[in-house]
Amino acid sequence: MADSAISVDKLKAFWRSQVHDDENWAFNMKLLRAAGLFAGSIFLMRQYGDLMAV
Template identity: 65%
Template sequence: MAKTVISMDQLKALWHSEVQDERKWAANMKLVRALGVFAGGVFLMRNFGDLMAV
């Protein structure tokens, strides 16, 4: 297996490319919101789903 070495400069470049670009930042925020809503829905249904049953 090949070892890949990731330097701090590469991580910084990735961070700046994802955060500083307005379009990428907007897409990332949409993804984070969608994952948050999904996780919140799963949490609520697992903990309080029996109260919602008819």
């Protein structure tokens, strides 16, 4: 079996470093909230933007 460039152990280590480290988790949550707010505002403006026009 050929060695893959990304092994399962590397993925598990990356997941642990991002989720179980408090500093990284806090940053990732801020990033996820910002991305969610951005996506939500795009959705809102696309759906109801014509109602907001003056």
